[in-house]
Amino acid sequence: MPFTITPCPIEGLFEIVPKVFGDHRGYFFESWSERDFAQAGLSMRFVQDNQSKSVRGVLRGLHFQKKYPQGKLVRCIDGEVFDVAVDIRPGSPTFGRWHGVLLTPERQNQFYIPEGFAHGFLVLSETAVFAYKCTEFYHPEDEGGLMWNDPAIGIEWPDLGMPPSLSDKDTKHASIEALRAELGGN
Incomplete structure (x- = not known):
């Protein structure tokens, strides 16, 4: 299999590392294969690809959608990020x-976050x-968020020795306890 798919400590989360073929010319790897992921028990249908560029210290999140939850297969193409679900x-x-x-792009690792997680x-x-x-x-009308801190x-x-740089929207998210109350306890 061209991937090592490792379950994380919380059920449903997976770290995925592709097999990278490289030589003096560069490298090649598959970043997604419906067949190989399904063989590992990950059957999902992707409908949209997104990409962002950010500078050091930018913190995006913690985001989710309420009625239309999104599963996400995330990776860092250039630079380094600490990704959280x-x-x-x-x-x-x-x-x-x-x-x-x-x-990191050195590892080419990915993180699969299914529906039902803030990211x-x-x-x-x-x-x-x-x-x-x-x-x-x-x-956009379905957005939700949790306080990053x-x-x-x-x-x-x-x-990083500096406060994170947040969007205006990301400074106003609710606590996990407020979300728990909104969901009717837990």
Whole structure:
């Protein structure tokens, strides 16, 4: 199989490392194969690809969609990011827990985050190009978000010696407890 697919500590999350073929000319690898992912038990249909470029210290997230949740296969094409998923699945025994993965082009690793998770990342390098496939289209009216620094979640973001750079929208997200109450307890 051209991929090593490793389950993460929270059910549903996977780190995926492709087999890279390289020589003095450069490299080649498959970043996605419906057949190989399905053989590993990951059957998803992607409908949209997204890409962003950000500078060091930018923190995007923690984002999710409410009625139209998105699964995401994420990777860093250039630079380095710390990528995080937070379980927000109602009734999940790991609700509110997070898992993070360092994504780099040297490893060409990817992080699969299924529907039911909030997602965000912090740029560690001078710049980073971040790309991801989505299982659902983006619906701006359906956006939700969690506070990136909610102490109840306790994400251990890497210390860059500076506060993160956030969008205006990302400074106003709710706590995990507010989301729990919105979802009717847990």
